Amino acid sequence: xxxxxxxxxxxxxxxxxxxxxxxxxxxxxxxxxxxxxxxxxxxxxxxxxxxxxxxxxxxxxxxxxxxxxxxxxxxxxxxxxxxxxxxxxxxxxxxxxxxxxxxxxxxxxxxxxxxxxxxxxxxxxxxxxxxxx
Amino acid sequence: xxxxxxxxxxxxxxxxxxxxxxxxxxxxxxxxxxxxxxxxxxxxxxxxxxxxxxxxxxxxxxxxxxxxxxxxxxxxxxxxxxxxxxxxxxxxxxxxxxxxxxxxxxxxxxxxxxxxxxxxxxxxxxxxxxxxxxxxxxxxxxxxxxxxxxxxxxxxxxxxxxxxxxxxxxxxxxxxxxxxxxxxxxxxxxxxxxxxxxxxxxxxxxxxxxxxxxxxxxxxxxxxxxxxxxxxxxxxxxxxxxxxxxxxxxxxxxxxxxxxxxxxxxxxxxxxxxxxxxxxxxxxxxxxxxxxxxxxxxxxxxxxxxxxxxxxxxxxxxxxxxxxxxxxxxxxxxxxxxxxxxxxxxxxxxxxxxxxxxxxxxxxxxxxxxxxxxxxxxxxxxxxxxxxxxxxxxxxxxxxxxx
Numbered sequence: 001x002x003x004x005x006x007x008x009x010x011x012x013x014x015x016x017x018x019x020x021x022x023x024x025x026x027x028x029x030x031x032x033x034x035x036x037x038x039x040x041x042x043x044x045x046x047x048x049x050x051x052x053x054x055x056x057x058x059x060x061x062x063x064x065x066x067x068x069x070x071x072x073x074x075x076x077x078x079x080x081x082x083x084x085x086x087x088x089x090x091x092x093x094x095x096x097x098x099x100x101x102x103x104x105x106x107x108x109x110x111x112x113x114x115x116x117x118x119x120x121x122x123x124x125x126x127x128x129x130x131x132x133x
Numbered sequence: 134x135x136x137x138x139x140x141x142x143x144x145x146x147x148x149x150x151x152x153x154x155x156x157x158x159x160x161x162x163x164x165x166x167x168x169x170x171x172x173x174x175x176x177x178x179x180x181x182x183x184x185x186x187x188x189x190x191x192x193x194x195x196x197x198x199x200x201x202x203x204x205x206x207x208x209x210x211x212x213x214x215x216x217x218x219x220x221x222x223x224x225x226x227x228x229x230x231x232x233x234x235x236x237x238x239x240x241x242x243x244x245x246x247x248x249x250x251x252x253x254x255x256x257x258x259x260x261x262x263x264x265x266x267x268x269x270x271x272x273x274x275x276x277x278x279x280x281x282x283x284x285x286x287x288x289x290x291x292x293x294x295x296x297x298x299x300x301x302x303x304x305x306x307x308x309x310x311x312x313x314x315x316x317x318x319x320x321x322x323x324x325x326x327x328x329x330x331x332x333x334x335x336x337x338x339x340x341x342x343x344x345x346x347x348x349x350x351x352x353x354x355x356x357x358x359x360x361x362x363x364x365x366x367x368x369x370x371x372x373x374x375x376x377x378x379x380x381x382x383x384x385x386x387x388x389x390x391x392x393x394x395x396x397x398x399x400x401x402x403x404x405x406x407x408x409x410x411x412x413x414x415x416x417x418x419x420x421x422x423x424x425x426x427x428x429x430x431x432x433x434x435x436x437x438x439x440x441x442x443x444x445x446x447x448x449x450x451x452x453x454x455x456x457x458x459x460x461x462x463x464x465x466x467x468x469x470x471x472x473x474x475x476x477x478x479x480x481x482x483x484x485x486x487x488x489x490x491x492x493x494x495x496x497x498x499x500x501x502x503x504x505x506x507x508x509x510x511x512x513x514x515x516x517x518x519x520x521x522x523x524x525x526x527x528x529x530x531x532x533x534x535x536x
Contacts, residue, residue: 018300018326022307029312088292117299120306 005031008131011052012036013043013070014086019116023056026120032127040066044073051078054127059087071109082130083109084123088116134169137263140192141176142183142209143225144201149176152196155252161260166271170263180204184212187220194262195222197242199233207233210240217241221262289455293337293470297330340471343402347478354396354482356507361391361400361425361432368404369423372412379417383408387425393432394506399479406472407436407499414497415440431485432505437498443491451489452477476501483507 010032014020017038024034035050037043043057055074059067071083112126141152153174161170175192177183180201187195195213199206206224213220224237224245234245243265246258304323306312313319346352362385369383376383393400411421419439426433443451455470480487483503491497 016296016300018303018330021326022300022303025307025313029314088296117295117302 006033008053008127009033009035009050010127011043011046011050011055011057013039013055013067014058015039016058019058023120023123027124030120030124040070043070047074047077052081054082054084054131056084056086056123056127059085068109075109082111082133084112084114084126084130085110086114086116086118086123134171135267136171136173137193137266138173138175138190139194139196139259140183140186141174141196142178142180142201142206143176143196143198144178145198146178148198149178151252152255155255156259159256159259161263163264163267166264166267168267170267172259172263178202180206180209183209187213187216191216191220193220193266194259195220196225196246197222198225199230199237200227207237207240210237210242214241217243221266223258223262286454290341293455294334297334300330301327337471340475344471344475344478347475347482354399356394356396358392359395359397359400361393361434362387362389364397364400365404365408365423365425368401368408371405372409375409376412376421379412379415379419381412381415381417381419381421383412383421383423385423385425387423388427391425391427391432392505393427393503395483395503399482403476403479403501404434406476407434407501410472410499411436411438411440411497414438419496427505430505432503433500434503435498435500437496439496442493442495442497443489444493448489448491452487 010027012020012023012027012034013036014023015038020036020038024036027034035046035052037046043055055071057067057070057074059065067085067087071085074081074083111130114123114126139156141149141156143149143152153176156172156174159172163170172194175186177186178201181203183195183197186192197206197209201209210222210224213222221243222237222241224234224242226233226237226245226247230247234247237245243262244258246255250258304327308320308323313323365385365387369385372383375381408421408423415421415438421439422435422437424433424435424437452473454474477487480501480503484507485501485503487499487501489497489499
């Protein structure tokens with residue numbers, strides 16, 4: 001089964017206005033439905049009435065690991081919704097975060113980790129891959 | 134207390150045991166490095182055994198007799214030449230055999246002891262060697278830490294510069310591909326965002342240059358008698374457009390003649406930062422109160438706002454490089470994260486202190502206390518006396534009301 005973009009709602013959570021804005025413009029141009037949130041608290045509020053098809057969230061927001069907490073929250077509410085965590089943390093601290101091994105997946109909970117800067121084509125590709133699984 | 138490991142290599146059992154006895158009872162006090170040193174002694178009666186011990190667990194100091202039954206002391210020295218940074222060797226030579234001592238030093242020994250020597254001579258040589266070892270290690274450690282701090286600073290800086298570049302690049306791609314449709318107004322907004330991010334980047338670079346100049350001491354200071362009120366008024370004027378657009382009132386309450394010995398450029402940076410922060414982190418229709426007084430040779434500058442405030446946790450980390458308080462309330466406020474680092478370093482130049490008091494959702498007060506007259510130039514001695522008279526600020530307030 002392949003997905004239909006027009007029926008796909010992407011939740012974008014990032015405290016960087018420009019990143020949010022650009023992803024929204026490009027995802028909409030590609031045919032997706034888009035809902036944005038400015039941070040963890042805002043996203044949790046919106047998730048009460050909204051079950052997105054996929055969520056793309058920033059790691060470092062109000063709290064340094066706000067993205068992990070939000071990811072956990074989404075997975076608890078909607079276990080089948082894929083979550084992509086986008087972060088600049090790798091280049092910032094030298095720490096490598098990647099949900100590739102089973103062990104890492106079990107505690108990070110995200111389906112995919114991407115490092116900023118993220119090109120739209122790359123994000124679009126990852127979304128399609130996760131939704132067509 | 135640090136323990137240095139000493140390996141003594143000699144084929145005379147009497148010599149080994151007496152060196153061992155002396156060193157076990159030796160404790161060296163290195164007061165200038167705030168440490169004490171004692172010794173853990175191991176012995177070997179041949180060069181071959183010594184090399185085995187060295188390869189298994191290298192000592193800090195090697196006391197090495199030249200005349201050994203098998204391989205000589207100099208042979209041992211040659212074998213460990215690549216470790217001379219970490220193992221300091223003291224060559225034990227026969228009396229009047231200065232030649233061997235010279236050769237040993239040339240091949241990397243740190244020092245030599247001529248037989249027969251007294252316990253005092255042994256202690257003095259060991260003391261010198263241990264001190265050199267510890268000073269060198271200390272210096273290496275400091276250099277490593279400095280590199281680490283520098284690396285972290287540059288990593289974060291690179292990140293702070295990459296974010297605006299990514300934002301600009303993103304918009305340029307959207308504009309180039311016309312991804313956002315045909316409405317020109319949408320693209321105008323993107324161009325506005327590009328300008329805002331560029332301004333932020335420029336501010337970061339300027340702040341960085343300021344910080345680097347202050348830290349390196351490269352910035353030339355021109356100390357003059359300056360009028361603080363005048364500088365504060367200039368700072369206020371520079372933030373008026375932002376303050377007016379959000380109906381924020383700025384009050385200046387200061388002594389009529391508030392002179393201090395200072396570099397006007399430095400004071401301007403301090404005041405600009407304090408006042409523009411008070412406007413930036415304020416609420417619409419808020420107030421900024423600037424109170425400046427001079428008493429007992431100290432100038433007190435306090436800038437309060439009626440803004441969003443901070444928690445204790447947030448104020449604790451505030452003065453670190455690149456720290457910006459990230460929360461829902463500060464989301465749309467731009468800054469380089471270096472303003473307060475710069476201010477703190479400048480305030481230090483005036484033997485002063487800067488502190489912050491804040492209540493979430495009520496406001497923040499920054500207080501800088503500076504020495505009124507640092508490195509007073511001779512020709513201004515008269516002025517000092519004049520301005521150091523206590524001035525009762527409350528009796529003659531001059532109120533500068535804006536907006």
